[in-house]
Amino acid sequence: MGNKVPNNLANSILALPERLYKIFRFEFVLLVEGLLDSFINFKIKILKIEGEGAEPEIIYGYKEILNNIHYISADLGPERGFAQENTIAPVVNFLLKNNFVVVDKSLKRDIYLFRNLRYK
Numbered sequence: 001m002g003n004k005v006p007n008n009l010a011n012s013i014l015a016l017p018e019r020l021y022k023i024f025r026f027e028f029v030l031l032v033e034g035l036l037d038s039f040i041n042f043k044i045k046i047l048k049i050e051g052e053g054a055e056p057e058i059i060y061g062y063k064e065i066l067n068n069i070h071y072i073s074a075d076l077g078p079e080r081g082f083a084q085e086n087t088i089a090p091v092v093n094f095l096l097k098n099n100f101v102v103v104d105k106s107l108k109r110d111i112y113l114f115r116n117l118r119y120k
Contacts, residue, residue, distance in 0.1 A: 046071040053080035056090040066098050068120040077110035
């Protein structure tokens with residue numbers, strides 16, 4: 001095996017008991033909302049998202065400034081919690097409903113590139 005970590009062991013998992021998850025999510029939302037206030041008038045060329053299974057919550061948190069973002073790169077896939085739920089459908093569907101299109105997808109991993117059709 002050498003120095004290489006097998007793919008099935010290299011994935012970080014964020015899985016918390018429900019009570020702790022609610023506290024973590026609440027604090028995360030407050031943090032993101034505070035940061036978003038700083039970026040409300042800025043144009044963002046590209047946003048890269050890698051949330052180890054929390055990609056849906058991350059992208060939902062950016063809803064108020066999606067029109068300011070030209071491109072979004074998202075590393076998606078089956079990495080949500082111990083059940084390894086897939087994050088592709090919720091993120092792709094949300095972005096498609098919010099005027100983004102899929103521009104490209106990696107052939108090796110579930111990394112998607114989205115472009116905002118309303119970006120000016």
